Amino acid sequence: MNNFYDTKNISAYIIENKEEFQNKLLSEAVNVASNIERILQAGNIDLLKNAQRLVLYVVENRADELIAFAKEEGVAWARFSLTLAFKLEWVHAIRRALWHFIKLYDQLNEKGNYIEDFFELEHKVNDGIDEFLNTFFISYSQYKDELILSQRKLVEHLSVPIIPVSTTVAVLPLIGTFDSYRMDIIEEKVLTDISRLRILTLIIDLSGISDMDEGTISHFQRVLIGVTLMGAKSILTGLRPELVRRMVNLGIDLHSYTETKATLQQTLNEHLVV
Numbered sequence: 001m002n003n004f005y006d007t008k009n010i011s012a013y014i015i016e017n018k019e020e021f022q023n024k025l026l027s028e029a030v031n032v033a034s035n036i037e038r039i040l041q042a043g044n045i046d047l048l049k050n051a052q053r054l055v056l057y058v059v060e061n062r063a064d065e066l067i068a069f070a071k072e073e074g075v076a077w078a079r080f081s082l083t084l085a086f087k088l089e090w091v092h093a094i095r096r097a098l099w100h101f102i103k104l105y106d107q108l109n110e111k112g113n114y115i116e117d118f119f120e121l122e123h124k125v126n127d128g129i130d131e132f133l134n135t136f137f138i139s140y141s142q143y144k145d146e147l148i149l150s151q152r153k154l155v156e157h158l159s160v161p162i163i164p165v166s167t168t169v170a171v172l173p174l175i176g177t178f179d180s181y182r183m184d185i186i187e188e189k190v191l192t193d194i195s196r197l198r199i200l201t202l203i204i205d206l207s208g209i210s211d212m213d214e215g216t217i218s219h220f221q222r223v224l225i226g227v228t229l230m231g232a233k234s235i236l237t238g239l240r241p242e243l244v245r246r247m248v249n250l251g252i253d254l255h256s257y258t259e260t261k262a263t264l265q266q267t268l269n270e271h272l273v274v
Helices: 007-016 018-028 036-043 047-059 063-079 084-108 115-158 180-197 214-229 241-249 264-271
Strands: 169-175 201-208 233-237 259-261
Touching (some): 007 084, 047 063, 047 084, 063 115, 084 115, 169 180, 169 264, 214 233, 233 264
């Protein structure tokens, strides 16, 4: 590439005219400009400083640093729930401001236009900014998905209350509907708490459940087997007719690894007699 489009010279030109570049950028992103201080306070994100970092990474073709920076930005914007519309407007404003300064650099250079060099630079600049945006949004989405999964897991754990009623007996009341994810949470919670609380008898009350599909019943069987392998005993109470019919139709035999009782109250009376 000729010296006219020597990217180091363009980088130096932008750095030397930093204030003018920032003013141009702010004029291109009016909505973001009025929120710069709020974004700085909310997420400790300096938009003007980060804009210069992005421009230099793009112009100097520092791909690895560009991608790492995009991931960092994606996590930061997701963590503080900053408005994505602002980010999109800001990056497009950076693109326009950068091309404006490349044009100014062009006009100051006495060698004139070099078409081949220009198209190479155009490819570098636009592809670099597009790569930043793509990586940013992927990073943002991954962080949000992980956060949602973490929050759901916390909620599900709270919805699986294992209640100690004596030093060795605990009750697990199950209500609502079940899917494979929730059964995973129940399995993890049951096995962990049997060990942590040193439970010898776990009473699982199913009076709040009217039905389970075949896959859920199969998973529930594995939970009961796990209880046995942990050296504890499980007792099922409150089985509803609909659920019993489903188990019978599937050929499920629970008696090999658990007991069944009619009601929770009956079972508690038997196990808490002094």
